[in-house]
Amino acid sequence: MIDYDEIKNRRTALLLSGGVDSSVVLYEMVIHGLRPDCFYIKIGPEEKEEWDCTSEEDLEMATAMTARFGCKLDVVDCHKEYWGQVTRYTMEKVKAGYTPNPDVMCNRLIKFGAFDEKMGHGYDLIATGHYAQTEWINGRKWLTTSPDPVKDQTDFLAQIEGWQLRKALFPIGHFEKNEVREIAEREHLINAKRRDSQGICFLGNIDYNEYVRRYLGEQVGDVIELETGKKIGTHKGLWFHTIGQRKGLGFGGGPWFVVKKDVAQNILYVSHGYDPATAYKQTFNVHDFHATTYCPDGVAQPELPLRVTFKIRHTPEYLPAAIEQTGDNTYMIHADSKVHGVAPGQFCVVYDERHHRCYGSGEITW
Numbered sequence: 001m002i003d004y005d006e007i008k009n010r011r012t013a014l015l016l017s018g019g020v021d022s023s024v025v026l027y028e029m030v031i032h033g034l035r036p037d038c039f040y041i042k043i044g045p046e047e048k049e050e051w052d053c054t055s056e057e058d059l060e061m062a063t064a065m066t067a068r069f070g071c072k073l074d075v076v077d078c079h080k081e082y083w084g085q086v087t088r089y090t091m092e093k094v095k096a097g098y099t100p101n102p103d104v105m106c107n108r109l110i111k112f113g114a115f116d117e118k119m120g121h122g123y124d125l126i127a128t129g130h131y132a133q134t135e136w137i138n139g140r141k142w143l144t145t146s147p148d149p150v151k152d153q154t155d156f157l158a159q160i161e162g163w164q165l166r167k168a169l170f171p172i173g174h175f176e177k178n179e180v181r182e183i184a185e186r187e188h189l190i191n192a193k194r195r196d197s198q199g200i201c202f203l204g205n206i207d208y209n210e211y212v213r214r215y216l217g218e219q220v221g222d223v224i225e226l227e228t229g230k231k232i233g234t235h236k237g238l239w240f241h242t243i244g245q246r247k248g249l250g251f252g253g254g255p256w257f258v259v260k261k262d263v264a265q266n267i268l269y270v271s272h273g274y275d276p277a278t279a280y281k282q283t284f285n286v287h288d289f290h291a292t293t294y295c296p297d298g299v300a301q302p303e304l305p306l307r308v309t310f311k312i313r314h315t316p317e318y319l320p321a322a323i324e325q326t327g328d329n330t331y332m333i334h335a336d337s338k339v340h341g342v343a344p345g346q347f348c349v350v351y352d353e354r355h356h357r358c359y360g361s362g363e364i365t366w
């Protein structure tokens with residue numbers, strides 16, 4: 001829960017997307033006596049490409065919301081930063097056979113990054129409609145989970161740095177999604193009945209494969225059964241597949257799991273059966289760990305405990321593990337049981353044993 005009394009004199013910016021979540025944030029802030037300056041971040045389509053863009057409607061919704069609540073709305077153009085940073089990161093990883101996550105990087109590089117450089121630096125707090133919370137514990141500001149396990153978005157926020165978390169405010173983070181929808185309907189917010197966006201953040205309904213295809217095109221190669229070396233078909237590009245993938249392979253005689261990619265030879269290895277040992281991992285390495293906790297001057301980042309829980313994809317489950325520091329910012333995860341579909345490039349997000357506090361995340365290297 002936000003202590004509105006405590007922040008009533010702080011300069012607050014709200015990232016307003018035109019969706020229902022950030023609209024309810026605006027409503028919540030206004031009924032608690034705040035009038036945030038609102039910002040709509042614009043990421044246009046790359047070049048002349050005609051992508052299905054919902055952004056015009058989004059901006060209309062955001063405009064209507066700020067008009068209703070008497071707040072200022074500005075449009076901030078982060079087009080260049082998005083394509084130059086988030087897309088560049090994504091395509092570089094994908095080409096190397098990794099499994100990147102543009103939405104995770106978008107929070108660090110755009111919403112709490114480029115936006116902060118352009119406008120956010122003039123504010124003490126930046127509010128968003130993420131399902132996540134923050135909590136001060138022992139003089140440090142922590143990223144903590146939402147009560148809605150399905151909607152929780154701490155995993156998407158787990159690459160932001162302490163200085164970014166310092167300014168973060170998540171006014172609907174203590175709600176579950178259905179409560180947010182109820183508020184929007186009860187208050188007749190203009191977008192109460194709007195569907196949640198499905199595609200990559202900022203790119204409307206563009207899905208991941210389309211995004212990648214636009215940049216890297218297709219590159220046909222063989223699909224080979226790992227155990228027998230037998231060719232069972234072809235793929236259109238290793239980048240359309242991820243380790244652990246089971247659905248969408250389209251070969252008979254399944255189920256098949258993607259177990260390995262050979263980038264040099266453009267070969268996709270799959271394995272047959274329900275429980276191929278190759279599709280599971282119990283121990284893996286994580287590097288370039290980003291700690292999200294805000295530690296005021298002189299307070300060191302908290303050390304990771306020996307026992308943690310973690311996530312490698314956006315699911316409601318937290319997996320128990322022991323964690324071992326193996327170097328500067330590098331760790332080894334020893335999961336209590338085998339984990340399906342561990343892929344290099346994925347972020348491993350680390351929480352405490354009760355999966356209340358999020359420590360941060362690092363990239364899986366195997």
Ligand SMILES: Nc1ncnc2c1ncn2[C@@H]1O[C@H](COP(=O)(O)OP(=O)(O)OP(=O)(O)O)[C@@H](O)[C@H]1O
Pocket residue numbers: 014015016017018019020021022023039040041042111127128129130196197201202
């Ligand atoms: N184009 C945008 N301009 C400004 N802020 C944005 C924009 N897109 C997303 N955000 C901010 O990031 C938050 C999380 O976005 P995300 O797309 O993950 O969630 P969402 O549940 O669809 O949110 P919403 O319902 O508010 O669109 C939003 O609630 C909003 O605060």
